[in-house]
Each structure stands twice: as C-alpha cells, then as structure tokens.
Amino acid sequence: MKHLSRFLVASLLVLGLSTTNAQDQNNPWAVSIGVNAVDIFPTGGDLPVQGEIFDEYFNANDHWNILPSVSKLSVGRYIGSGFSFTAEGSVNKISNWGELNGEDQSVDDLSYYALDGRFSYSFKDALKAKWFDPYLGVGGGYTWIDEIGVGTVNGSLGINFWLTENLALNVQSTYKHVLEDYEVSNYPPTHFQHSAGLTFAFGGKDTDGDGVYDKDDECPEVPGLAEFNGCPDTDGDGIVDGKDDCPDVAGTAEFNGCPDTDGDGVPDPKDDCPTVSGLASLNGCPDADGDGITDGKDGCPNEAGPAANNGCPYQDKDNDGVLDKDDNCPDVPGTVANNGCPEVTEEVQATLNEYAKTILFDTGKSSIKSESFNVLQDIIKILKEYPSANFSIEGHTDSQGRATTNQRLSESRANSVKDFLVNNGIDQSRLSAKGYGEEKPIATNATRAGRKQNRRVEINLVK
The missing domain is CATH 3.30.1330.60 (OmpA-like domain)
Incomplete structure (x- = not known):
C-alpha cells in the first residue's frame, strides 16, 4: 500500500501540472483511466518460468495478473503531425509468475508499480478514419516489484475507439524489456503489460478567450458564442456577423440579418424609403398615383402623369383637344389637324x-x-x-x-x-x-x- 500511495500522489501531480500547462498550449490533452494486466510468460525471457515470445499470449486465466480496480492512469499531450507524448502510471499485484515444466508458478502477491513515458504515432489521419485510431509507441520507464526497481525499454501497440469527439475506449499492449539483471528471485523481469480503459480528450488554445478552442472555433481571433462555433453575433439577431449583411443592427434571416423597418419586403439597406412602406420595383418607395414615379420625385403624387412631365398629367390650356406638349399654339385654340393651332380659312x-x-x-x-x-x-x-x-x-x-x-x-x-x-x-x-x-x-x-x-x-x- 505504501507504493500504491506513492504512485497515486505522483500521478495526481503529473495530471495537475499537465492541465495547468494545457491552458497555454495549442494542442489538446488526453487523460486515460483503466485497468492493466501484467504477463511475465510470453516474452522469450531468460527466466526458467518464461516461454517463447508471444507463446500463450492470450492465456489470461493462467498468466495474467489483474488488479480488480482502477489501476492505470495516463496523461498525454498531442505534439503534431500524428505524434503525441504520454506519461503513464500503473499499479498491480503479481501472483502469477509464469510457468515451469508445464506447471503454473505463483508468488505471494508481490506489489507492482511502474512509471513510463511513450512517444506514439497515430494512424487515424493516414487511414482517414473518424473513430478507428490505431497507434504505435516507443519509450521507456521504471518498474518496481516490491522494493526492487529496474529500467525498461518499451514498445506499444494500441487502439482508440472514439465514441464521441472527446471520449474513446482504449486498449493497449506494451512489451517492457528490462535493462538490468538482479540475482534475486523477485526482480522485475521482461514482461507484457496489457490495459483497457477510457480516454478523455480535452484542452487546446483559445486565442480570443471566448471559451471555444481554436480547433473548433470558426472565428478563432474574434470572441464569439459557443452556439455559433465561436463566431460573434453583435446585434443578437441569431445570425453570425460573417453572414450578417447588417451586423450592427438586428434583422431577420430572410434579409441576411438586415431589418425591414417599414415591413414592405425591402430590407433597409436597399430601401430608398426605409420608414415608409413602398414597392420593391421602386426600391421600397411609395407611388400613390401608380404612375411609376416615387412620391418623393413626383410633381403630382396624387395624380398620375408621365415621367417626362415630372409625374404630372399634361395640360390643355386652350381646351382645343390638343395637349400642350403637342400643341404648337398652347395659348390659342386650334385644330388637331393643325397641331393645336387655328387654321387660316x-x-x-x-x-x-x-x-x-x-x-x-x-x-x-x-x-x-x-x-x-x-x-x-x-x-x-x-x-x-x-x-x-x-x-x-x-x-x-x-x-x-x-x-x-x-x-x-x-x-x-x-x-x-x-x-x-x-x-x-x-x-x-x-x-x-x-x-x-x-x-x-x-x-x-x-x-x-x-x-x-x-x-x-x-x-x-x-x-
């Protein structure tokens, strides 16, 4: 129990330092918890109780040592280009000590704990997979059995099965090759360590401080809202500024975020008369007499007339039936045949x-x-x-x-x-x-x- 306490304290310290540093890093972090199994037999080692490499590799009943509780904790940091570094700590109890002359060998519950570091490469992006994430790792560490410790060189093969963007089921098998020999019966031998557990991904850079990490932030340098993937909505109309034609004035989605103050179906930026309901064909301005000339430019807004006469109807001052515009003699009554002028009889x-x-x-x-x-x-x-x-x-x-x-x-x-x-x-x-x-x-x-x-x-x- 003394060693278990040491391990838990060291693991919590590593986790605490890692999460603190993560606040200033640009890459995500991951924490894994789970159980581990230590197998001394299928390693091709020098002990009489060890068999050939991978011999009875899956003989869990006879050879695996499993502590029936959470017994492994790791903290990993993504480096880039598929590479990551992971620090791991694990504890166990060793009762299965390999096999000799066909007889399973046992010991009296030796304490086992290890601290390891590993560089891993993920094949997820290379496989263009979304949830299947196999990886290879190499590294080293230090393993203790009871009071005796030894350095190891490690090689790992593992798979993360991503259940969500941040949660994965992890399985891993690590070959730990001991670097030193001890002339005692319970020195740490070369062995395999298998593990299974859950991996939680978290952390990342938040340049604009809006609570949305840059990797998920569509506007990483401008503070925004989580519901808009980190992009701002200055006017609060539910349309992000980048897609809002009027980002400073609340509007509707129908008009790309612009308002229609007079409700005439023409948004204010395109409405020449934004406070008076009008016609789309006249850029939102009214035309009371329906002559196609907006009231503001119509000399006679309540009486239809042509544009050539400023929106006013043509007059016939001399009442001779010929409009003044066509009347060569607008002040003297004439005849239509003579263009509004009197005829010489x-x-x-x-x-x-x-x-x-x-x-x-x-x-x-x-x-x-x-x-x-x-x-x-x-x-x-x-x-x-x-x-x-x-x-x-x-x-x-x-x-x-x-x-x-x-x-x-x-x-x-x-x-x-x-x-x-x-x-x-x-x-x-x-x-x-x-x-x-x-x-x-x-x-x-x-x-x-x-x-x-x-x-x-x-x-x-x-x-």
Whole structure:
C-alpha cells in the first residue's frame, strides 16, 4: 500500500501540472483511466518460468495478473503531425509468475508499480478514419516489484475507439524489456503489460478567450458564442456577423440579418424609403398615383402623369383637344389637324388680301403712306391669331413703264410691307417677300381702273 500511495500522489501531480500547462498550449490533452494486466510468460525471457515470445499470449486465466480496480492512469499531450507524448502510471499485484515444466508458478502477491513515458504515432489521419485510431509507441520507464526497481525499454501497440469527439475506449499492449539483471528471485523481469480503459480528450488554445478552442472555433481571433462555433453575433439577431449583411443592427434571416423597418419586403439597406412602406420595383418607395414615379420625385403624387412631365398629367390650356406638349399654339385654340393651332380659312385669307390691296405707296416708290398704317395693324392682328401659319408677301405692278423697273418696284414694295410687319411683332421666319412686277395682272392694263387693280400687294398663306 505504501507504493500504491506513492504512485497515486505522483500521478495526481503529473495530471495537475499537465492541465495547468494545457491552458497555454495549442494542442489538446488526453487523460486515460483503466485497468492493466501484467504477463511475465510470453516474452522469450531468460527466466526458467518464461516461454517463447508471444507463446500463450492470450492465456489470461493462467498468466495474467489483474488488479480488480482502477489501476492505470495516463496523461498525454498531442505534439503534431500524428505524434503525441504520454506519461503513464500503473499499479498491480503479481501472483502469477509464469510457468515451469508445464506447471503454473505463483508468488505471494508481490506489489507492482511502474512509471513510463511513450512517444506514439497515430494512424487515424493516414487511414482517414473518424473513430478507428490505431497507434504505435516507443519509450521507456521504471518498474518496481516490491522494493526492487529496474529500467525498461518499451514498445506499444494500441487502439482508440472514439465514441464521441472527446471520449474513446482504449486498449493497449506494451512489451517492457528490462535493462538490468538482479540475482534475486523477485526482480522485475521482461514482461507484457496489457490495459483497457477510457480516454478523455480535452484542452487546446483559445486565442480570443471566448471559451471555444481554436480547433473548433470558426472565428478563432474574434470572441464569439459557443452556439455559433465561436463566431460573434453583435446585434443578437441569431445570425453570425460573417453572414450578417447588417451586423450592427438586428434583422431577420430572410434579409441576411438586415431589418425591414417599414415591413414592405425591402430590407433597409436597399430601401430608398426605409420608414415608409413602398414597392420593391421602386426600391421600397411609395407611388400613390401608380404612375411609376416615387412620391418623393413626383410633381403630382396624387395624380398620375408621365415621367417626362415630372409625374404630372399634361395640360390643355386652350381646351382645343390638343395637349400642350403637342400643341404648337398652347395659348390659342386650334385644330388637331393643325397641331393645336387655328387654321387660316378662305374667309380670313380673303380678308387679308382685301386689307393688303388698300396699302398705299408713294408714287413710283416703295415707301408706305402713313394712311395705310391702320390697315397694316389690322393685318398684324390677324397674323398674330395664327402664330403657326407662314405667309408670303407678294408685290405686283401694272404694265406701264419698263418691265425691269416694275420688277424692282414690286420686290421693293413687298419687302417694305414685310419689314413693317416684322418691326411690329411678327416673327420674320414666318414671312417671305417676293416681287412679280407686271407678270400676274388680275385686270386689264388697258384701262385706268384695271391698272389700279394690278398695282397691289397680296398676303397669301404658305401651305
């Protein structure tokens, strides 16, 4: 019992130091507890009671020494690339001392305890296995039987059967070769030590201090929550920040963590009007009149109209049935056929020419007599009633005098009338002037009355 107490104290010390160091290490630790069996016989040793190597290897009834309680404790640290180091302690009682001349040999319950260290290589990753974890180990240690101790060189073969990520069933067989000889009957001989137990894996580095080890932490450098594998959820909406389009504002999974304040189905970052319910087609903004223009940009939000008119309907100020946008004369009633402008009727045309015939000029000149100014104002008034109509001012003479002189005079008088009209508010682009001389008489030049009729100015509509 004295040696058992020593072993338990040493094992607890190793375990205590290991778990303390684990807080600063990047690799996981493992603790195993279980039972062990010591078998002296199938080792190929030098004692008369030992047989050939592996002879009756599984003869547990006759050769194995088993203490019916927890009798082995180990602490292991993963090094990397499949390698680990393990410190083990075990206790036992030796009553089976091999076999001599076919007779099983026994002793009086010798105390057995051992402290060993082992480097192991796991084949789990090489086999791409999830639960089956065979390993090989080499190492050494020190074994005592009663008061006599000796150093050993060890070789181990074991298997971990992982039941969960952190719990495994462990079985192991270790060959312990004694390095020294003693001339006493109960010195520790070369032997096998078998064991079975449970392995608990734990520990690891936690860089961000969030309680989730780096090997399991999807966000190892940012403190997070265990339920999100160590990743943070700043706004507490159940969506980790890395997948949350709005990590600082609580939202819904439907919108990748973003809110929809106005409930219109458009998340706030994509909603141009986040506090007012609107249409997805208009980036979340409302359109009260349904004209496709958001209320904020609609000059007439409650009255449908085209975008070209700032959302307002087109007006028809002169009520002539032609919208102002298509009305060449929006302030004067006209006809559809004439693009909203009034049409010059035959009666108006006749009136213009009746007025034009009364325009008087100084004899042989193009200067207009002042008594004709009133009639010219009447002509101007009529022309202004038809702002889209264009007119041709035509000058004519009788046949008296030279034809070339008459031609120049007719052109000069036509231009004189045009200039008067332009100077009094008629757009010159609407007017043209031409002289015909004596080419187009409307009466005979043989009489005085006929020649008077031929000396005239006409104002005709250009169609």
